[in-house]
Amino acid sequence: MKKIYYLLILSLFFIQCKKSEQKVDDNGKVNDSISNNKNLNISILIDLSDRIDPEKYPNHSMEYYQRDLEYIKAIKTGFIDHIKGKKVIQLDDQMQIFFNPEPSDPEVNNLAKQLKVSFDKNTSKENIKMVDEKYSTLPTKIYQSAITDKQYVGSDIWGFFKSKVKDYCVKEKHRNILFILTDGYMFHKDSKFTEDGKTSYLTPELVKSLKLNSSDFKDKMNDKVLGFIKANDDLNNLEVIVLGINPEKGNPFEGDVIKTYWENWLSEMKVKKYQVKDADLPTNLEPVIQKIISGK
Template sequence: MKKIFYLLIISALFIQCGKHKEQVSENPSSVNNSSNSKNLNISVLIDLSDRIDPEKNSNPTMEYFQRDIEYIKAIDKGFLDHIKGKKVIQLDDQMQIFFNPEPSDPKMNELTKELKVSFDKNTTKDNISRVEKNYSSLPSQIYQSAIQDKQYVGSDIWEFFKNKVKDYCIKDNHRNVLFILTDGYIYHKDSKFSEGKKTSYLTPELVKSLKLTSSDFKTKIQDSSLGFIKANDDLENLEVIVLGINPAKGNPFEGDVIKEYWENWFKEMKIKNYQIKSADLPSNLEPIILKAISGK
């Protein structure tokens, strides 16, 4: 009888442990199936400074503006792959393109209207085809217009994060993903100021003046509290992918300094998920872009 009694107790314990394991394993799947992971809100912020000038910043392998265009096509592909993988009744996704500040060419407003797309339960195959067509041709028109105009407006990315990112790029019940196409430098004459050793801008001249030209650059940044001025708070619901970092020549640590500035800035603004990538060939960055959008 004692043996039978002990066997019953051991069996009951195993059953309870099994139930506990089942309950624990359900939690991750419930997170993965949340509405936040199903609905995408993708934004693309384009830096239209002279970094895209094929005369001033030429690259014989592939011009930087052409790389941008291909990055945008890859972003569009990842977005549409996501759309095609959902049931029509589940669609609640959008994608848009921004500049800051806006270029002087009035055509730009019309082009960005065409590139702002939303998908809902009324979406048809024609909608998807139209988006594919627009994203294969219109981004090129944006860059050609900016290059021909030659009035490069700079990149006021700091002001965009301060005054616009929450309204433009963050939507409830969505995965909010912001792609920034930039060389990593930030400068605009209307948003140039400093607080202590921190600044709203970053230029090759600033990096040089701060003597961030040796392998101890990270220690200098930390000890002197260098970096970008915090532009916003509580951006946990925003994922950011920076594409196109292109450091000025002459300082072997320039690219590392740029990335350190951006990483510290994102952390201060509570951005948990971010990537910062150099201006690589689109064929190398496309898999990274697609993976970032799929969230896998």
């Protein structure tokens, strides 16, 4: 009898340990996604349109392409801090950079390949140092090439969400975070569609034509059912952070219109979490980026 009692106590002990490992959500159900958050899959989608051109859109406090570069460094730092905080045997993390469409310069595409990095149980300190160095130097070469080339063809963000985001940016048993570096406008000649009041693009000219230049712009958007055309469904395993919203001057509500377009679109596609941030100075956004990656 004592033996049976001992086995029962032992079994209850192991069951309790198992529960503590699994974690539970607010409804008392096992939530495996909590443990999956230990593995990061970070993607960075860069808008290489003319928004980065320092001649066309100068900013004396800090050029917009330089802000992008600092945002990328902050993302890299957050990712590496995450790696250093894990035991080597637990490593299953990756980070990569994307463009859509791909630049015509093959060297830029080669640089992007070098920026696709992953860590597993075989990772060494040298590997971490190498990734740190790559993300501190190679993105600068990408932006310099695009600015020198001046062949700005727009950025097909809508098309990326339609055809590529699930394959490229979502990985099972990982916390998937997509950072998008863009001014918030969206346009590409191969992804220009209209469905009633909704579009696959957003330009300053479109905002003007829709007369979204007053405080009641949300009412106008609701009445006319304005917004982005839904490009995907059930992106509930993806977090999206949009950095760099930079509205054209002249309409005090332009930035709010851009954010509303994005927020409604991401919500409609059932993105798990999302934030849309202005093109603020990196010193202000760095702690925000770090907090997002740490999950705190």
